[in-house]
Amino acid sequence: MVYITRKEHFNAAHKLFNPSWTEEKNQNVFGKCANPNWHGHNYYVYVTVKGELQKETGYTVNLKELSSIIREKITDKLDHKNLNLDVDFLEGLMPTTEVVAIAIWDQLLEPVSKLGGILHCVKLCETDNNYVEYFGGK
Amino acid sequence: MVYITRKEHFNAAHKLFNPSWTEEKNQNVFGKCANPNWHGHNYYVYVTVKGELQKETGYTVNLKELSSIIREKITDKLDHKNLNLDVDFLEGLMPTTEVVAIAIWDQLLEPVSKLGGILHCVKLCETDNNYVEYFGGK
Amino acid sequence: MVYITRKEHFNAAHKLFNPSWTEEKNQNVFGKCANPNWHGHNYYVYVTVKGELQKETGYTVNLKELSSIIREKITDKLDHKNLNLDVDFLEGLMPTTEVVAIAIWDQLLEPVSKLGGILHCVKLCETDNNYVEYFGGK
Amino acid sequence: MVYITRKEHFNAAHKLFNPSWTEEKNQNVFGKCANPNWHGHNYYVYVTVKGELQKETGYTVNLKELSSIIREKITDKLDHKNLNLDVDFLEGLMPTTEVVAIAIWDQLLEPVSKLGGILHCVKLCETDNNYVEYFGGK
Amino acid sequence: MVYITRKEHFNAAHKLFNPSWTEEKNQNVFGKCANPNWHGHNYYVYVTVKGELQKETGYTVNLKELSSIIREKITDKLDHKNLNLDVDFLEGLMPTTEVVAIAIWDQLLEPVSKLGGILHCVKLCETDNNYVEYFGGK
Amino acid sequence: MVYITRKEHFNAAHKLFNPSWTEEKNQNVFGKCANPNWHGHNYYVYVTVKGELQKETGYTVNLKELSSIIREKITDKLDHKNLNLDVDFLEGLMPTTEVVAIAIWDQLLEPVSKLGGILHCVKLCETDNNYVEYFGGK
Numbered sequence: 122m123v124y125i126t127r128k129e130h131f132n133a134a135h136k137l138f139n140p141s142w143t144e145e146k147n148q149n150v151f152g153k154c155a156n157p158n159w160h161g162h163n164y165y166v167y168v169t170v171k172g173e174l175q176k177e178t179g180y181t182v183n184l185k186e187l188s189s190i191i192r193e194k195i196t197d198k199l200d201h202k203n204l205n206l207d208v209d210f211l212e213g214l215m216p217t218t219e220v221v222a223i224a225i226w227d228q229l230l231e232p233v234s235k236l237g238g239i240l241h242c243v244k245l246c247e248t249d250n251n252y253v254e255y256f257g258g259k
Numbered sequence: 260m261v262y263i264t265r266k267e268h269f270n271a272a273h274k275l276f277n278p279s280w281t282e283e284k285n286q287n288v289f290g291k292c293a294n295p296n297w298h299g300h301n302y303y304v305y306v307t308v309k310g311e312l313q314k315e316t317g318y319t320v321n322l323k324e325l326s327s328i329i330r331e332k333i334t335d336k337l338d339h340k341n342l343n344l345d346v347d348f349l350e351g352l353m354p355t356t357e358v359v360a361i362a363i364w365d366q367l368l369e370p371v372s373k374l375g376g377i378l379h380c381v382k383l384c385e386t387d388n389n390y391v392e393y394f395g396g397k
Numbered sequence: 398m399v400y401i402t403r404k405e406h407f408n409a410a411h412k413l414f415n416p417s418w419t420e421e422k423n424q425n426v427f428g429k430c431a432n433p434n435w436h437g438h439n440y441y442v443y444v445t446v447k448g449e450l451q452k453e454t455g456y457t458v459n460l461k462e463l464s465s466i467i468r469e470k471i472t473d474k475l476d477h478k479n480l481n482l483d484v485d486f487l488e489g490l491m492p493t494t495e496v497v498a499i500a501i502w503d504q505l506l507e508p509v510s511k512l513g514g515i516l517h518c519v520k521l522c523e524t525d526n527n528y529v530e531y532f533g534g535k
Numbered sequence: 536m537v538y539i540t541r542k543e544h545f546n547a548a549h550k551l552f553n554p555s556w557t558e559e560k561n562q563n564v565f566g567k568c569a570n571p572n573w574h575g576h577n578y579y580v581y582v583t584v585k586g587e588l589q590k591e592t593g594y595t596v597n598l599k600e601l602s603s604i605i606r607e608k609i610t611d612k613l614d615h616k617n618l619n620l621d622v623d624f625l626e627g628l629m630p631t632t633e634v635v636a637i638a639i640w641d642q643l644l645e646p647v648s649k650l651g652g653i654l655h656c657v658k659l660c661e662t663d664n665n666y667v668e669y670f671g672g673k
Numbered sequence: 674m675v676y677i678t679r680k681e682h683f684n685a686a687h688k689l690f691n692p693s694w695t696e697e698k699n700q701n702v703f704g705k706c707a708n709p710n711w712h713g714h715n716y717y718v719y720v721t722v723k724g725e726l727q728k729e730t731g732y733t734v735n736l737k738e739l740s741s742i743i744r745e746k747i748t749d750k751l752d753h754k755n756l757n758l759d760v761d762f763l764e765g766l767m768p769t770t771e772v773v774a775i776a777i778w779d780q781l782l783e784p785v786s787k788l789g790g791i792l793h794c795v796k797l798c799e800t801d802n803n804y805v806e807y808f809g810g811k
Numbered sequence: 812m813v814y815i816t817r818k819e820h821f822n823a824a825h826k827l828f829n830p831s832w833t834e835e836k837n838q839n840v841f842g843k844c845a846n847p848n849w850h851g852h853n854y855y856v857y858v859t860v861k862g863e864l865q866k867e868t869g870y871t872v873n874l875k876e877l878s879s880i881i882r883e884k885i886t887d888k889l890d891h892k893n894l895n896l897d898v899d900f901l902e903g904l905m906p907t908t909e910v911v912a913i914a915i916w917d918q919l920l921e922p923v924s925k926l927g928g929i930l931h932c933v934k935l936c937e938t939d940n941n942y943v944e945y946f947g948g949k
Contacts, residue, residue, distance in 0.1 A: 123633045124668040132386065134272040134297040139453060150454060152461060158341035159272040161299005163386055169668075174637070177553060178564060179629035184665055185566060203296035215455035219399045223450070248270065248301055251460055254400040254445075261909045262944040277729060288730060290737060307944075312913070315829060316840060317905035322941055323842060353731035357675045361726070389736055392676040392721075408938065410824040410849040415591060426592060428599060434893035435824040437851005439938055479848035491593035495537045499588070524822065524853055527598055530538040530583075546800065548686040548711040572755035573686040575713005577800055617710035662684065662715055691867060702868060704875060767869035771813045775864070803874055806814040806859075 124241055125181045126169040129191045131200035134161040135216045159203065165246040166195065166225060170238035182238040190232045195225055218245050218253040226255050262379055263319045264307040267329045269338035272299040273354045297341065303384040304333065304363060308376035320376040328374065332366045356383050356391040364393050400517055401457045402445040405467045407476035410437040411492045435479065441522040442471065442501060446514035458514040466508045471501055494521050494529040502531050538655055539595045540583040543605045545614035548575040549630045573617065579660040580609065580639060584652035596652040604650065608642045632659050632667040640669050676793055677733045678721040681743045683752035686713040687768040711755065717798040718747065718777060722790035734790040742784045747777055770797050770805040778807050814931055815871045816859040819881045821890035824851040825906045849893065855936040856885065856915060860928035872928040880922045885915055908935050908943040916945050 136159050137151040147155045154160070168191055172181040198208055204216035210228055214220050222245040233240040246252040274297050275289040285293045292298070306329055310319040336346055342354035348366055352358050360383040371378040384390040412435050413427040423431045430436070444467055448457040474484055480492035486504055490496050498521040509516040522528040550573050551565040561569045568574070582605055586595040612622055618630035624642055628634050636659040647654040660666040688711050689703040699707045706712070720743055724733040750760055756768035762780055766772050774797040785792040798804040827844040828837050837845045844850070858881055862871040888898055894906035900918055904910050912935040923930040936942040 122670070122672060123637065124670075125633065126666050126668070128664045130387075132298050132300055134299040137455070142453075150459070153339035156339050156341070156345070158344045159297050159299065160270050160339040160341070161272040161297065162270055163301045174633055177556075179551070179631035179634040181633055181667075183564070201291035201294050201298040203294070203298070206296045207294070217455035219401065219450055219457055220455040223399070249268075250404045252402050253457075254402070256398070256400075258398060260946070260948060261913070262946075263909065264942050264944070266940045275731070280729075288735070312909055315832075317827070317907035317910040319909050319943075321840070355731035357677065357726055357733055358731040361675070388680045390678050391733075392678070394674075394676075396674060406939075408850050408852055410851040413593070418591075426597070429891035432891050432893070432897070434896045435849050435851065436822050436891040436893070437824040437849065438822055439853045477843035477846050477850040479846070479850070482848045483846070493593035495539065495588055495595055496593040499537070526542045528540050529595075530540070532536075532538075534536060544801075546712050546714055548713040567753035570753050570755070570759070572758045573711050573713065574684050574753040574755070575686040575711065576684055577715045615705035615708050615712040617708070617712070620710045621708070663682075689869070694867075702873070769869035771815065771864055771871055772869040775813070802818045804816050805871075806816070808812070808814075810812060 122171050123174055123181045124169050124171045125184065125187075125238075126167050127184055127187050127191060128165060128167050129188065129196050130163060130165045131196045131202075132161065132163050133199050133202050133204050134159045135204035136160065137215060137217060139215065159205075162247050164199070164221075166191070167242070167244040167246075168229060168233075168240070169242040169244070170233055170236075171241045172238040182233075182236050186236055187233070187238075190229065190236065194228045194232060218247045218251065219255075221245055222253045222255045226257060230257070260309050261312055261319045262307050262309045263322065263325075263376075264305050265322055265325050265329060266303060266305050267326065267334050268301060268303045269334045269340075270299065270301050271337050271340050271342050272297045273342035274298065275353060275355060277353065297343075300385050302337070302359075304329070305380070305382040305384075306367060306371075306378070307380040307382070308371055308374075309379045310376040320371075320374050324374055325371070325376075328367065328370045332370060333363055356385045356389065357393075359383055360391045360393045364395060368395070398447050399450055399457045400445050400447045401460065401463075401514075402443050403460055403463050403467060404441060404443050405464065405472050406439060406441045407472045407478075408437065408439050409475050409478050409480050410435040411480035412436065413491060413493060415491065438523050440475070442467070443518070443520040443522075444505060444509075444516070445518040445520070446509055446512075447517045448514040458509075458512050462512055463509070463514075466505065466512065470504045470508060494523045494527065495531075497521055498529045498531045502533060506533070536585050537588055537595045538583050538585045539598065539601075539652075540581050541598055541601050541605060542579060542581050543602065543610050544577060544579045545610045545616075546575065546577050547613050547616050547618050548573040549618035550574065551629060551631060553629065576661050578613070578635075580605070581656070581658040581660075582643060582647075582654070583656040583658070584647055584650075585655045586652040596647075596650050600650055601647070601652075604643065604646045608646060609639055632661045632665065633669075635659055636667045636669045640671060644671070674723050675726055675733045676721050676723045677736065677739075677790075678719050679736055679739050679743060680717060680719050681740065681748050682715060682717045683748045683754075684713065684715050685751050685754050685756050686711040687756035688712065689767060689769060691767065714799050716751070716773075718743070719794070719796040719798075720781060720785075720792070721794040721796070722785055722788075723793045724790040734785075734788050738788055739785070739790075742781065742788065746780045746784060770799045770803065771807075773797055774805045774807045778809060782809070812861050813864055813871045814859050814861045815874065815877075815928075816857050817874055817877050817881060818855060818857050819878065819886050820853060820855045821886045821892075822851065822853050823889050823892050823894050824849045825894035826850065827905060827907060829905065849895075852937050854889070856881070857932070857934040857936075858919060858923075858930070859932040859934070860923055860926075861931045862928040872923075872926050876926055877923070877928075880919065880926065884918045884922060908937045908941065909945075911935055912943045912945045916947060920947070
């Protein structure tokens with residue numbers, strides 16, 4: 122088994138706000154992330170796929186194809202968008218780093234499988250100082 | 260003369276949109292940066308101050324004080340904000356990297372002078388792939 | 398299970414020297430790291446916590462609280478200090494990257510648990526070219 | 536168990552081309568990586584070794600010795616070379632990132648064992664946007 | 674005047690070899706860079722343009738257009754190529770970082786001018802540890 | 812004129828403390844940098860040399876030779892040392908980033924000139940968030 126990782130990025134706006142809570146509770150829990158007029162980030166997403174080495178190519182999966190899938194399914198839909206308002210697969214979700222990473226996993230699982238690899242990890246970096254990794258499972 | 264630089268950062272939302280233009284012209288010029296629901300970035304600002312070496316301290320200016328000024332005047336006002344809506348010193352301006360860099364310069368010029376240094380450059384990085392430098396002047 | 402990581406840093410002095418050895422043996426084993434008058438590093442520590450997604454917040458653990466814990470328990474005690482002389486939880490220990498990483502783990506295990514997460518990994522980077530990861534266990 | 540990682544680098548030329556295929560098929564699969572006159576990269580290799588903490592030194596393995604091994608066995612042979620033509624342990628292989636990572640693993644397994652550690656992972660970065668990890672095994 | 678910079682990259686092979694010299698002299702001057710079978714790098718090019726702020730857009734020059742020019746004139750011609758053999762505008766030149774940077778300047782001067790900006794600097798990074806800057810002039 | 816830059820690094824301990832001041836005043840001015848038992852940093856030094864392009868080599872100056880000079884004159888003397896106690900050319904000086912940058916300039920001016928280049932800038936980075944540039948002159 123070999124693990125291959127492709128990094129892509131998108132720039133997006135979001136806010137963290139639970140509408141069933143008071144303004145004060147939102148402030149206490151989410152702090153400045155609850156700013157009503159949004160804020161944003163340069164996000165980096167690392168998609169790791171595992172698989173067997175293909176003898177004829179020396180590839181696990183073709184990186185150009187993996188990159189195309191990530192762009193079509195993920196970054197074309199997230200780049201220069203509002204994660205709370207503009208993205209079909211995030212509708213109704215609180216767009217924390219954790220939630221977005223899991224949602225990206227769900228979008229990629231089947232297409233990566235069709236490519237001949239096994240999705241191993243989605244790593245999503247929100248700032249230089251924090252990131253989330255999701256390996257699937259419950 | 261010695262040049263000393265302090266780096267700070269802020270995460271903000273913005274959009275590029277000229278209200279006196281048609282939707283179509285905005286799309287042509289600003290592309291996805293014109294997304295009505297905003298997008299955002301992790302911004303990095305580098306503030307360079309020049310000055311004489313102070314004999315007693317070996318400092319040009321005290322970096323802790325320079326950092327405090329940048330936080331008070333700039334990053335506290337920009338971090339987790341919407342650059343089009345939330346910032347007094349950007350009111351009525353199109354928040355491109357160039358415009359924000361110049362506005363930061365204008366906010367820092369006098370406070371840096373009071374600190375005993377001469378503001379030399381404001382460098383503002385919007386993404387890993389583009390940044391603006393402003394050295395004052397017309 | 399989701400894994401979330403917070404990065405913090407501290408700048409510290411140290412030396413590697415076994416007092417039960419001759420000067421010569423210390424030189425052979427530790428080389429320039431044994432310099433009697435110390436040397437130092439900008440250290441980066443990555444703390445990874447795993448946990449279930451909290452429905453109301455979309456958080457695994459609250460990163461602001463995780464960051465506060467790391468600062469209170471670790472970086473406030475290590476930053477601008479001498480790792481051989483100034484740190485209670487390193488007393489009597491040889492401050493290699495491995496030993497400091499394990500000591501950080503021991504300091505964080507209980508506080509992270511109180512936060513509702515499970516400490517998964519402490520990664521400590523001493524230079525751009527070497528780092529240590531500790532996942533607990535014997 | 537502690538995991539320690541050393542990063543080294545080499546700059547090399549290569550191309551991806553299967554001589555049993557037509558020119559057209561090579562173009563379809565490998566794209567611009569099949570350029571007949573080669574292209575090249577700045578490669579970064581991260582070698583992770585696991586082991587017990589040594590009481591007298593606070594080391595898992597001695598990093599200077601690990602670095603010497605990586606240079607002798609790997610980077611001295613790969614740096615400023617052509618991966619298709621100049622490297623004994625890559626002879627007859629298609630030098631994809633996957634294949635080179637596995638070949639590096641095979642070169643390091645025994646020497647790292649003699650050093651007293653267990654080779655855990657070889658991570659090979661070809662560009663800022665893609666890397667391969669190999670943990671041994673089938 | 675505002676200075677705006679766009680970063681692009683290309684991966685290429687090259688060697689440094691003066692055919693009018695003996696093999697030995699080439700070795701003495703260029704060392705391992707003279708390897709007959711080539712080596713290669715991930716190159717990063719930073720193009721800095723100065724200009725007046727445009728009132729209607731808040732732009733100096735349109736970065737999308739600047740990026741298109743750099744790709745058309747430079748990186749499409751250099752990416753995954755051999756700098757000694759494959760590039761029209763480097764024909765007959767010794768592809769050191771200095772020479773390539775100056776050649777890039779010559780290719781960009783007129784197109785940047787047509788875009789409404791003034792080419793200020795071409796910075797070319799060959800490795801993490803060395804880069805060249807060219808500001809035009811004799 | 813072309814400008815070429817070489818990056819080197821060293822890891823060192825230091826403290827900022829003016830012996831003619833009270834403990835209290837040192838604390839007020841230098842804060843935690845005055846810790847009596849030292850602290851330390853991973854320093855990066857960028858040396859920029861300007862010169863004419865040499866026709867036969869395509870070089871401004873030979874980078875291998877520039878690197879050797881920086882190692883001999885600077886990093887061999889500073890690496891794994893105490894900047895207050897161990898370095899001949901820093902004796903009696905307060906080792907702020909500014910002072911060390913200027914001292915490095917003074918050490919390199921003549922050797923770089925003998926190499927056939929003109930020393931243009933010494934940039935010294937103490938942390939990811941601050942650095943000093945010195946261009947000589949009064």
